[in-house]
Amino acid sequence: MSLVFSYKEDFTLESGKVVQGFHLAYTTWGHLNSARDNVIWVFHALTANSNPAEWWPGIVGPNAFLNPEQYFIVCVNMPSSCYGSISPLSTNPQTGEPYYHQFPMFTTRDMVRSYQLLQQHLGIEKVYLGIGGSMGGQQLLEWAIEDPALFENIVPIATNAFHSSWGIAFNTSQRQCIEADPTWKQQHATAGIEGMKVARSVALLSYRHYDTYQQSQAGYTPETAHLPVDEQVARAETYQQYQGEKLARRFNAFSYYFLSKAMDTHNVGRGRQSAQKALQSITARTLVIGISSDLLFPPSEQAFIAQHIPGAQLSVIDSFYGHDGFLLEYDTIIKLLTGFLDISSQHKQLSTQQVLINQ
C-alpha cells in the first residue's frame, strides 16, 4: 500500500535549518501481527523508491524471501528523492514556490530522525530486521546507532560507516556534471537534466567493474561492426549514453544533487566521538555483506563496520557485478539471510523457552 505521512510541526535539521513540516511517501506490505514483532524495514539506495518489490524483486514480494504473508514490510522514500517524499520539487511554505536550489539538505541522520516520527505514527516499537544497501545501508547504520533497542537484526549491505574521500570525489564529479549544464541555475523541474545524464554515466563507472564491462560490453555495436574503424561505435560508448538517458526518463537533477550531498556528509561518528565508538553502541544482531568487486564501497569498509559492531558477522559475496551487485545477487543474499535469520529465530525460541522455564 502506497501512503504518505505528513508531519506538520517544525523539524530542525542537523544543519540548524528548520523545515516547516515535511512529508514521507512510504509503502507498507502485509500486516503487523499481534505480537508486533514481524516488522521488516527496508531502506532503498540512491535512485530507487519506496517499493522494494520493484527494485529488489528477488528478495521482496509475494512468495519471495521477505514476503507480506509473513512480515509487515515498510519502506520509505528518502527525503530529497523525487518519488513522493519532501524534495527540492516540493513547495517551500515560506515562498509558495518549489525549493529547487534552496532545498535544505537532509543528512542521513536527518532522514532517520524523520523516519522515527513515522515509526511512532505506525505504532512500531520493534523491528525484526532492518536491511538496506549502499545509501540505504548508511541510513540503517545511523538508525541502529540512534536507537539501538529498536532493531533485533540488521543487515547493512555494500555500505560504509562514513563516506570515503573516493566516494566524495565521485559524487563531486557528478555534481560538477550537473553544474556544467547551462540550464542548472534555472528555476524549473528539468533544470540540469542533461548534466545529470553525464553524472549517471560517471556513476556507472563506480557501480560496475572492469570485468562487468569486459564481459557485457565488449566490441562494437552490431549496426556499425562492418564499417571502417573510424566509423565504428563501441558497445561501451552507447551503453554509457543509454544509461544517462534511461535515468533522465525517471529521475530529477535536483534530487540527484541533494542526495549525493547527503551521501557525502554521511558519518556515523559525527558528534559521537568516533565512528568506531558509534558502531560499538549497536546492539542488534548484525550481518554485514560486501561485494568482492565493489569499487565504490570496497569490502574493507564492510570489514570496518563488522569489526566494530559487537558480535557482527561479515560475508563478502564473490561477484563480478561491482557495487550494484547488492541489487543483483539475489540468490546469494537470500542464502546469507536464511542462515543468519534461522539462527535468530532459534535464539528467539530458546529465549522464549528460557523465559517459560524461569517462570
Ligand SMILES: CC(=O)SCCNC(=O)CCNC(=O)[C@H](O)C(C)(C)COP(=O)(O)OP(=O)(O)OC[C@H]1O[C@@H](n2cnc3c(N)ncnc32)[C@H](O)[C@@H]1OP(=O)(O)O
Ligand atoms: C521508480 C523506479 O523505476 S525504481 C526501479 C528502478 N531503479 C532502481 O531501482 C534503482 C536501482 N536499480 C539499478 O540501479 C539498476 O536497475 C540495476 C543495477 C539493478 C540494473 O541495471 P540495468 O541498467 O537495468 O542493467 P544493465 O546495466 O545490464 O543495463 C541494461 C539496459 O541497458 C541496455 N543496454 C545494454 N547494453 C547496451 C549498449 N551497449 N548500448 C545501449 N544500451 C545497452 C539494455 O538494453 C537495457 O536497457 P533497458 O533497461 O531499457 O531494458
Ligand SMILES: N[C@@H](CCO)C(=O)O
Ligand atoms: N544503482 C543504484 C545506486 C548504487 O547505490 C541506484 O541507482 O540506486
